[in-house]
Amino acid sequence: MKERSSLIGVAVLGLDRKKPEQAQTFRNVIDAVYAVVMRIVTLVLKLTPYGILALITKVVATTNPDEILKLIKFVLASYVALLVMFVIHLILLALFGYNPVTYVKKVLPTLVFAFTSRSSAATIPLNVETQTKKLGVSDGIANLSATLGATIGQNGCAGIYPAMLAVMIAPTSWDFILTLILVVTVSSFGVAGVGGGATFASLIVLSTMNLPVALAGLLISVExxxxxxxxxxNVNDSITAGLISGKVLKENDQDVFNDHGMDLDATARS
Structure with missing residues (x-):
């Protein structure tokens, strides 16, 4: 795909010299296609809450109370695990000299958008903007951490969720846990940063561990x-990685991170 894109780019540059009108027409077509795709993404994001409501309604209408209670317990357990990992992120930031309270205040709008959109990929622009303009991370590190973090090393989708499913249906031992950690780490590379990506990550982990993959399907109603x-x-771990990387590489601006006036101005404009 990269090779084809390169060839198309070279061809368009060559066409600029011979037939600039046609080259511009090609660019206009690409811009139009891009605009349509982004419009589709916007529509999907707007319709996502209604889809979630429909799934919840179906589960409540077709499941007995005991089964619903079990699903609620699993949802609560999942959020406890996510909260523990979030606290670990804050501890890591504190160890590198960042104020966790200031950090949470600055990244909260981005995390809320990620929460409602269910898409790490859709949050990339806001992720980069938050790192560079609010946290003082350099452009290069912010772009790298945001884009890679959308598909690699996702703590939530590719880490916690598959591990929880595996532990639920298999006897735990040190050998099993170590193998599970290795499999989860490897499978976290290349997970799609869109809604439902964790289901595919779970299928990879369960099948690799020779565990029944049907469990992922049973939980898809509350997924x-x-x-x-x-x-x-997932978005928070990419931001955390960007901040820590900037600190280690000395490419962070601590004054921007500590500047609370910028947050007040952004709030006033919104």
Whole structure:
């Protein structure tokens, strides 16, 4: 795909010299297609809450109370695990000299967007803007951490959720836990940063561990509820990685991170 894109780019540049009108027409077509795709993404994001409501309604209408109670317990357990991991992120930031309270205040709007959209990929622009303009991370590190974090090393979708499913249906031992950690780590590479990506990550982990993959299907009715929290954690871990990387590489601006006036101005404009 990259090779084809390069060839198209070279061809368009060559066409600029010979037939600039046609080259411009091609660019206009690409811009139009891009606009349509972004409009589709916007519509999907707007319709997502209604889809979640429909899934919840179906579960409540077709499941007996005992089964619903079990699903509620699993949702609560998932959010406890996500909260624990979020606290670990704050501890890491504190160890590197960042104020966790200031950090939470600055990234909260981005995490709320990730929570409601259920898409790490859709949050990339806001993620980069938050890192560079509110947290003082350099452009290069912010772009790298945000884009890679949308598909690699997702703590929520590719880490916690598959591990929880595996532990639920298999006897735990040190050998099993170590193998599970290794499999989860490897499977976290390349997970799609869109809603439902954790289901595919779970299928990879369960099948690799020779565990029944049907469990992922049984929980798919409540998966959107958990996915909102997982996505927020995924985005938070990419921001955390950007901040820590900037600190280690000395490419962070601590004054921007500590500047509270910028947050007040942004709030006033919104």
């Amino acid at each position: 959107p509820l958990i996915d909102m929290g997982r996505t927020a954690l």
